[in-house]
Amino acid sequence: MSSLIVEGLAVSYGRTEALKGIDLRVEEGQVVCLIGANGAGKTTAMRALSGLVSPRAGRIVFDGADIAGLRPHRIAGLGLRQVPEGRQVFAELTVAENLALGAWLVTDPAETARRRDRVLARFPRLAERAHQVAGSLSGGEQQMLAFGRALMGAPRLLLLDEPSMGLAPILVDEIFAIISALKAEGTTILLVEQNASAALEVADHAYVLETGRIVLEGPAADVASNPKVVAAYLGG
Amino acid sequence: MLGQQLANGLILGATYALFALGFTLMFGVIRVINLVYGFYFTAGAFIALYLTRNLGWPMAVAFPAAAIASGVMAIGIDGLLLTRLRRVGAPELASLMVTLGAVLALYATATALLGPDIKRFPASVIGAEAMEFAAIRITQAQVLILLATIVLVGGLLALMHGTRLGLALRAMAENPDAAGLMGIDTIRLAALVSFISGALAGAGGVLIGLNFNAIQPYMGEAMMLRGFVVIIVGGLGDIRGALIAGLLLGIVEVLTAGYIASGLKEAVAFAILVAVLWSRPAGLFGRAVTRRA
Structure with missing residues (x-):
């Protein structure tokens, strides 16, 4: 299909x-x-x-x-979720806040937590840096955050x-x-x-x-x- | 004497801060310089005047009602003027010109309908009794100003930093496109920002009306000049900066009027603006960002 x-x-x-x-x-x-x-x-x-x-x-x-x-x-x-060109993470917000925004449309906190656990298991570096602002991450870490943020939205595409x-x-x-x-x-x-x-x-x-x-x-x-x-x- | 001056300056500065907060919030999140903003200040004062004088409402009810009505008015006017400009991606200068034209038309209309003369709240509303703390005299109106400012500023900071909605607003302030990709409806949030800032301006109008007991259509214009000083000195879009700069401006004005000459207070305020911009072009507190608050 x-x-x-x-x-x-x-x-x-x-x-x-x-x-x-x-x-x-x-x-x-x-x-x-x-x-x-x-x-x-x-x-x-x-x-x-x-x-x-x-x-x-x-x-x-x-x-x-x-x-x-x-x-x-x-x-x-x-x-339909996007990892945009140039990553476009919210540099002034923390890693945890960036991920929370990825699940903005999810109203059930338990579902948000489940998704976050899956994303952090996939990208352990993000867990270590959860309370740092995204702007302080390296380029590679920011790209992982951009992926994690998109995955928080449970993409169908x-x-x-x-x-x-x-x-x-x-x-x-x-x-x-x-x-x-x-x-x-x-x-x-x-x-x-x-x-x-x-x-x-x-x-x-x-x-x-x-x-x-x-x-x-x-x-x-x-x-x-x-x-x-x-x-x-x-x-x- | 100095204590009394500082107290008066603090209270005046609190209203400046309140007014500037809405202005800087709008710039920080929606990224437009909205000159109509000063009109919401005028509107708040006149609505409160109407509610208390014509309908006999107590100030405790008329004050929040006027603030909410100003916020609703802001949703309508900003939506009409700015939504289209944003959609076509007009340059910032366009919003400046459109809102300048609109605000002049609104002031002129208000003057034609309401008259240019200064109006006053009924004496019963003002609460003439004053309290004294350690030889500093504070009127009931001034107590209301201080309390309202603390509640509204505290509420705004709690909204921005303690709620999901505030997180979305900070995200939108930083990158509206990326916020949209998160599923955030940026047009609806822009309307919310219009409401909040319009309500803050309206609240400021009521409080300044109470402080000086003088209400006239162009009062928002004089306030806008101070609003500019406050948000530029505080850093465009910086909530914390606007708060501090607002308080400072109030104190400087009162001290200038008290110790130098009352006619010089505006001159001193704008001299400070020039001095700050000359030495620190990004404002007193460095980078201009709403999300840092």
């Missing part, structure tokens, strides 16, 4: 067309990656999916309902926007290990990445975005062996 179906999604900023009508599909339990160069429109696609920008045209069907143009809090409430950006190579490996673990648990993930080789390795299906258009799609293994992709994105 399809978790997410995107049809003809177009987004403009003023006169600039950032997305020129893209089609995309994420099946339940799949990891789908969207790769492309800087400025290809990847982050714009993510912002449209989470409601931070309104699409000019197109449909975004999530779990059977068209969510295009809904406000961000409504989309989050449906279980997890959007990951450039999760490896700005991290040291050893931390990039750690982030992709987390993504693999989430995949093994059956989490549905749409992953946007500049690190194409790592993304294609973890993904089931892949899309290549160039200047606002999907120029290639297919099973991740096929996309990874496509000569053009090798030349342009895999340093071949």
Whole structure:
């Protein structure tokens, strides 16, 4: 069953067309990656999916309902959760407060506590730093907090926007290990990445975005062996 | 004599702090400089005047009622003026111009409807009896001002730092987009902030009306100038800074009027503003952030 179906999604900023009508599909339990160069429109696609920008045209069907143009809090409430580009943790708030905000829509404190225990078991470093402000964490720890915060929302579809950006190579490996673990648990993930080789390795299906258009799609293994992709994105 | 001056300054400063808190809260969370804010101060004073003089309500009831009514008015006016600007992502200068135009129109309308002359609360409302503590004379109105300020400021700090809603407000102050991704309805919270700040301004209007027993349509304008001094000296968006700067400004004004010349109190207040900005551009207390309070 399809978790997410995107049809003809177009987004403009003023006169600039950032997305020129893209089609995309994420099946339940799949990891789908969207790769492309800087400025290809990847982050714009993510912002449209989470409601931070309104699409000019197109449909975004999530779990059977068209969510295009809904406000961000409504989309989050449906279980479409995002780890935004640049992490965007609340730097002035503590780790514990950041996690609590991830479960803002949960009204049952016992459920919030259960989720928090699971997140802290997954990321023990966050437990150690629960009462520090997020701004004092290292880049890698902040990224884990951003993951933990999104997981507090019990995502039905997890959007990951450039999760490896700005991290040291050893931390990039750690982030992709987390993504693999989430995949093994059956989490549905749409992953946007500049690190194409790592993304294609973890993904089931892949899309290549160039200047606002999907120029290639297919099973991740096929996309990874496509000569053009090798030349342009895999340093071949 | 000095003790009496300090007490008067503290009480005046408490109302400045109360007024500036709403202004700085709005800037900190919604990130707009809302010049209509001063009008809610005028509105609070006139509503309390109407309730006590025309309807004969006791001040203890009229005061909270006027504050709530000012808050509701703020939801309507801010919603009308600012929601659209936020949605289209207008620059901050646009909110400045739109709210400037709106507030001038509102003052002019209020003056046309209510008259430009100074109005006073009925004598029975004011409570003329004064108390004396260690040779310092404090009127009932001043006691009310002090109590109301303590309750409202304490309430605001408890809301911001002791509740789930306050956590959401601090998150929104820091990063509205990320707050939306958490499932927080930022437009509804913006309306709540309008209500809280409008109510604080309205409460300030009633209290200043009581302190000087003088109410007229442009009273919010004079207050706005002080509001600017307080929130800039305290640091834009900084609740704790606004509190301290408000108290200081009240004390400085009263001491200037008492020991130098009453006509100089505004000049001194603005000289302090310039001196603070010149030496510490981010305000007295460093970074401007609501969440630090």
